[in-house]
Amino acid sequence: MNLAISAATMAIDRSLVIRHLYKEYTVGKPILRDVSLEIGGRGITAIIGPSGAGKSTLIRCVNGLAPATRGEIIFHGEDITKLSGKRLREMRRRIGMVHQEYSLVERLSVMENLLTGRLGYVPAWRAWLRKFPESDVAHAYTLLEAIGLEDFANRRADQLSGGQRQRVGIARALMQEPDLLLADEPTSSLDPKTAVEIIELLATLAASRDIPAIINIHNVDLAKRFASRIVGMAKGAIVFDGPPSALEDKHLGEIYGGQSWLE
Amino acid sequence: MSGAIGQHRWQRFSVQQRLARFTAYLSAVAAVVWAARSVEIIPEFLADAPAQTADLFRRMWPFDWSYYGREVHAALIETIHIATLGTLLAIAFAVPIALLAARNITPSKTLNLIATFVLVATRSINTLLWALLFVAIFGPGALAGMLAIGFHSIGFVGKLLAEALEETPRAPIDALRATGAPPASILSKGYWPAVEPSFWGIALLRWDINIRESAVLGLVGGGGIGMALDTAQNNLYWDQVGLVLAVIFAVVIVTEIITSTIRERLI
Structure with a gap:
């Protein structure tokens, strides 16, 4: 029985197809303009681009936090x-998301924050009484170990450092046992060293579970280092799509505008 | 030299502004004078006041301590029960109304407006007026008092709770929505942890206020220690009146100490 389920899980197609996506918050002022993108069932895709290019909106359209105006997301x-x-x-429960400012529930413990990743599966009354299935709790302890916070289960989220919080954020997303991982600027409020560690953790955990990941990131070097594919966005449209090795200064100029900052 | 004396004339306000300010001051003085005239102070009574006050206190002291065991103790306990049950009743009504009033939880403007109206309406009717209404319906006694306390408190508890809910940070709520959590779980795991300290603070503060309010409910038949006060006053037993006032004062101080101690620990 278990074998059958895991075989079925293996067979699930984890690819994402976005076709002619438009998003307008105000009519006539599109944030996303005709975005089409196919993300294969594995590997890390980094989306780079200046603030306001529509990176966050694109990711939030994928899990419906920002409803799309037109187009398809399959x-x-x-x-x-x-x-x-x-x-x-x-x-949504099949799509994990790592957020910009960690977005943990500050007054809940680390363990409870991990278990919120199961809220899509556990009935509301069981969650309210903290009666989560034993398998969820076991899974949470495994993930705590994987992110190096096994001693922090009962620590409140607001007592953690930024790096520790983002580790919890990653673990919460993985608690969903997702088929796709989205990360919206996961390192923007972290110091450079912690930023590298967080992206590395994200990449390792996603790869070991064979989950494709889409990561919005400001840091071009980090993107080149960890992603197998880079998508450059400017003014709501995709202006570059290719492997990190193909990304040249002229592309960066096109994505971010101007040339002088590259010298 | 640009800073020569006499070259610049500086004034904080223009002529029109000064005129407007003078008019505002004048109107304020006129309003106070008008109000004072309508109070109609009778000079003879005013001159007599210190003697009357001293006389009243002389009649109160020594207290009739035996009145405590006979009447006041039971009435005092009833007062605390009225305040506590009334507060619980208010919370039971206020929580769902606050959820409807909070714009980030209920996206319907019509429902927000209806809920806000209920909160304003219950709060704007004084506890004593609610008590008169419930005494007329249920007869005099603690039940009418409890309902009066409860209904008047709905607006206070509901308004503050709705404000706390609206101040909940958006990001963690979005994170829970992104996990596919149903609305009930988002309430219990996202909103509730965020507003929990405010909730207990509001409940304690209202309980504290309700202890004080329920002390006078007896004057209109709402039960509690106010009944004992009313009886003593009608009988002109000032030594009993003095005792009841002292007991109310003591209870208010004690609840103040209790609630402020608990509040400190909550935050």
Whole structure:
């Protein structure tokens, strides 16, 4: 039985297809303009681009936090832009997200924050009574070990450092046992050394579980170092798409504008 | 030299502004004078006041201590019960209304408006008026008092709770939505941890206020220690009135100490 389930899980197509995506918060002022992107079932895709290029909006469209205005986002054979209510929630629990400012629930413990990753699966009354299934708790302890915070289970999230918080954020996303990992500027509020460690952790954990990841990132060097594919965005459109080795200064000029800062 | 004396004339306000400010001061003085005239102070009574006050205190002391065991103790306990149950009743009503009033939780403007209206309406009717209403419906006694306390407190608890809910940071809530959590779990794991300290602070503060309010409910038939006060006053037993006032004062101080100690620990 277990074998059958894992075989079925293996067979699930983890690729994401975005077709002609538009997003407008104000009518006539699109944040995303005709974005089309196919993300294969594995590896890290880094999205780079200046602030306001639409990177965050693109990622938030994928899990429906920002409803798309037009276009298609196909995952697991369903168009996410058409989903709502329970079906959208069922889709969301298959997509893990790591957030910019960690977005942990500050007054809950590390363990409770990890277990919030299971809220899509556990009935609300069980979550309220903290009666999470034993397998979830066991999984949480395994992840705590993987992120090096096994002694912090009962520490409150607001007592952690930035790097520790983001580790918890990554573990929470993995608690969902996702088929896709999204990360929105996961290192923007961290120091350079911690930033590298966090991206490395994210890359290692995603690779060992064979989960494809899409990471928005400001730091071009980090993107080149860890991603197998780089997507450059400017003014709501994709202006570069290729392997890190193909990314040259002229592309960076096109993505960020101007040339003088590259010298 | 640009700083020669007499070259610049500086004034904080223009002529019109000074005129407007003078008019505002004048109106304020006029309003106070007008108000004082309508109070109609009777000079004879005013001159007599110190003697009357001294006389009243002489009649109060020594207290009739035996009145405590006979009437006051039971009434005092009833007062505390009225305040506590009234506060619980208010919380039970206020929580769902606060959820409807908080714009980040209930996206419907109509529901926000209706909930806010309920909060304002319950709060704007004084506890004593609620008590008169409930005494008319249920007869005099603790039940009417408890309902009066409860209904008047809905607005206070609900408004402050709705504000606390609206101040909840957006990012962790979005993070829970992104996990596919149903609305009930987002409330219990996202909003509740964020507003928990405010919630207990509001509940304690309201309980503290309600102890004081329920002390006078007896004057209109709402039960509690105010009944004992009313009886003593009607009988002109000033030594009993003095005792009741002293007991109310003591209880208010004790609840103040209790609630402020707990509040300190919460934050």
